[in-house]
Amino acid sequence: PERKPGQDIEVVLAVGARRDVVFQNGPVPWIGKPSGFYRKAKLDDEAVAEVSLVRDLSTTEAAVLRITCLRLGNTIALFSVGNKPSSTNSKPSINRDRFSIVCSEPARISQVRAYTPMKGGSMYGSGVVDQSTGRVFLYNYRDVYVSFTVKDAEGRTMENVTSLEFGLRMSEDSLLKCEDDACQPRQMGKHSSTFRTVQIPAPPTIKFHPQGGRGDVDIQVSILGYRRDVLESVGATVPRDIAPPPTPDWEVDDYDYEDQEEEETMEERRKGIGETIEITL
Numbered sequence: 001p002e003r004k005p006g007q008d009i010e011v012v013l014a015v016g017a018r019r020d021v022v023f024q025n026g027p028v029p030w031i032g033k034p035s036g037f038y039r040k041a042k043l044d045d046e047a048v049a050e051v052s053l054v055r056d057l058s059t060t061e062a063a064v065l066r067i068t069c070l071r072l073g074n075t076i077a078l079f080s081v082g083n084k085p086s087s088t089n090s091k092p093s094i095n096r097d098r099f100s101i102v103c104s105e106p107a108r109i110s111q112v113r114a115y116t117p118m119k120g121g122s123m124y125g126s127g128v129v130d131q132s133t134g135r136v137f138l139y140n141y142r143d144v145y146v147s148f149t150v151k152d153a154e155g156r157t158m159e160n161v162t163s164l165e166f167g168l169r170m171s172e173d174s175l176l177k178c179e180d181d182a183c184q185p186r187q188m189g190k191h192s193s194t195f196r197t198v199q200i201p202a203p204p205t206i207k208f209h210p211q212g213g214r215g216d217v218d219i220q221v222s223i224l225g226y227r228r229d230v231l232e233s234v235g236a237t238v239p240r241d242i243a244p245p246p247t248p249d250w251e252v253d254d255y256d257y258e259d260q261e262e263e264e265t266m267e268e269r270r271k272g273i274g275e276t277i278e279i280t281l
Contacts, residue, residue: 009099012156013069014106015239016163016231020054022195024062026081026095032088039063040080048073049101050234057197064198069103071237077101104152105239106164106223109275111149111203114219116142133278140210140281144176147205148185148221148275159201162187163230164223167274168206171218171250175281179207185221214281220248222274245272 011019029037039058041051050068057064065079082094114136128137138144150158168183170176185206189199206221222245231238 009097010102010156011067011099012102012104012152012158013067014150014158014161014163014226015069015072015103016226016234016236017158017160018066018068018234019160019201020057020198021065021067021099022062022192022198023065023079023081023097024195027083027093028060030083030086030089030092033083033086036084036086036089036092038080038082038084041065042078042080043075043101044077045073045075047071048075048103049077051077051101062195064195067101068234068236069101070235071103072105072239073103075101075103102152102156104154104156104158106150106158106161106242106273107153108151108273109148109221109223110151112146112221112275112277113148114138114144114146114277114279116144130280135216135278135280137280140175140212140214142210143179144208144210144279144281145205146208146219146221146277147203149203150223160187161204163227163236165225165227166204167220167222167224167245169220169222169248171248172215173217175211175213175215175217176208176219177211179209210281216278216280218248218250218276218278220245220274220276222246222272243272245274248274249276 011021013019039053041053043049043051047070049070052066054064054066077099079097080094083089083092085092116138150161152158166185183206185204187201187204189201192198192200223242224245225242226238
C-alpha cells in the first residue's frame, strides 16, 4: 500500500516472496558534481532478507528498492540518499528512511470474497448474500472470481504470497471449473497511482468458469506449504512444514464421532490453514 505522510513503512511477506518499495523526493544529484550522488540500502540482518536498488525502474526523483524474504524473521532496513561533500557543496543534505521487513509465516486465510466482474471492468458484482445462511448468490453464466487475503499470527496482511502453494476443494465440481488445471491463485497487482512502473500487489484471486448448472457449491481455499522452486530461485531457506489443511465443512458433517479418539483425530484435522466460501449459482 502507498504510505501517507508520517506513516511508518512495514513490509510483510511470505518467505521467498518479493516486494518493490518506492521512495520519492529527497536529495537529487548535485549539479556541480553529480558523480557524488548516492543511494544506499542497508539491513540489520542480511540473513533474513535481501534489499537491492532496481536501477532500470528508478529515476532521478524516485528510487525503487526490491525486497526479498530469505527466511523467517524481522529486520530493519536503512535507506540513505544524498551527495558526497565537494568543493561546491561542503554540507550536502542527506535523507534517511528506516523501515521494517517482516518475513512471516501464514496463520490464516481471511476476507474470502466471490464476485463476477460487471460491465466496464467493475469488480463490484459481489452477488447477493443470504443473511440467514451466509451463501453468496451469483450468476451461473458469468465467470466467478474468488479472492482472499493471507494473515500472519499477528493479524498482519502478507502483501505477497506467490511463494506459497495453495489447495482448493469444491463440494460440487460439476458446477464450476478452474481456469487452469493447477487451480492456483494469481496475484497480479495494480499500478501505483504515483509511480506507474511499479505494481502494488492485489489479493490472490482464482478464476472459475461456470458449467451452466444451478445449485450450491462450497469452495475451500487452503495453504498446503511452500513452492520449493520459488524458494530455490531466490536462495531462501525452506521454513518448517505447514500443517495439513482442515477437513472441509461438507465432509466434516458426514463424520460420525464414535469415541473420544475419533474426536481428537478430527481436531487434529482442523489445525491447518483454510477457509470456505458458500456460493449458490
